[in-house]
Structures are given as C-alpha cells and as structure tokens.
Amino acid sequence: MDLLWHDGKLLGIDWHVWKVIGWLGNLVFFSRFFVQWYATERRKRVVVPAAFWWLSLTGSLLLLIYSLHQRDSVFIFAYLFTWIPYIRNLVIHRRHVDAHVDCPGCGHSCAPQSNFCSACGAALAAAETRTAR
Numbered sequence: 001m002d003l004l005w006h007d008g009k010l011l012g013i014d015w016h017v018w019k020v021i022g023w024l025g026n027l028v029f030f031s032r033f034f035v036q037w038y039a040t041e042r043r044k045r046v047v048v049p050a051a052f053w054w055l056s057l058t059g060s061l062l063l064l065i066y067s068l069h070q071r072d073s074v075f076i077f078a079y080l081f082t083w084i085p086y087i088r089n090l091v092i093h094r095r096h097v098d099a100h101v102d103c104p105g106c107g108h109s110c111a112p113q114s115n116f117c118s119a120c121g122a123a124l125a126a127a128e129t130r131t132a133r
C-alpha cells in the first residue's frame with residue numbers, strides 16, 4: 001500500500017495535467033505492442049493491424065506534446081518525425097481497403113485484383129473495371 005500511495009501521491013508521482021498527458025502517451029504507445037502481438041498470434045503470421053498505426057500516431061503525438069513542454073531536445077527529436085511513417089502506413093492501408101472488390105453474387109469483399117470471389121467462386125468484373133480505369 002505504501003508503494004502505491006506514498007506521501008499523498010499515487011505511485012509517488014506528483015500528478016498534474018502534464019504528467020497525465022505524458023503517462024497517457026506512454027500507455028497508448030506501449031499498448032500498440034499488445035495489439036500487434038495479439039493480431040499476429042491470432043493469424044499465426046506476422047500482422048500489423050491499422051490499430052497499431054493509430055496507437056503509434058496518438059501515443060507519439062502525446063509524447064511529443066509532453067516533450068515540448070519539458071523542453072528536452074533528446075525527447076523532442078525522438079518523437080518529432082515518427083508521425084510521417086505512421087500516417088503513410090495508414091494512407092496505404094486505406095488505399096488497400098478501398099481497392100477491395102465486392103462480389104456481385106454474395107457481397108463478399110475480395111482482395112484487390114482478384115479475378116474470382118474467394119467466398120463463392122463467382123467471376124469478378126474487376127478485370128474489366130481495371131482496364132477501363
């Protein structure tokens with residue numbers, strides 16, 4: 001109990017709005033590892049879900065805000081440019097999702113550039129649409 005609550009402080013930390021922002025950033029950023037690990041274990045292959053990039057982006061922005069408040073150049077540089085690959089991965093993910101083809105037979109969302117539906121086997125009109133573009 002003394003470890004949890006010490007000198008009237010939770011975990012011995014002097015809590016104020018900046019500590020909340022910093023620790024929230026840490027929790028969000030750290031949670032992404034569990035999200036990615038869970039997704040990988042579930043599919044039994046290495047998977048990086050979109051949630052991983054959203055958690056990376058949110059966590060790193062909170063940590064950047066905190067580091068700017070702290071005026072720590074090492075800490076600021078560590079999070080200053082990380083948003084670039086996070087946003088780029090989210091854009092590529094969005095384009096991949098949008099490129100899926102809906103099966104006219106069963107409505108199943110098929111992988112981009114599929115010629116046949118993976119659920120019912122129906123031929124997809126995707127090939128014709130691709131040449132028309």
Ligand SMILES: [Zn+2]
Binds near residue numbers: 103106107119122
């Ligand atoms: Zn189908």
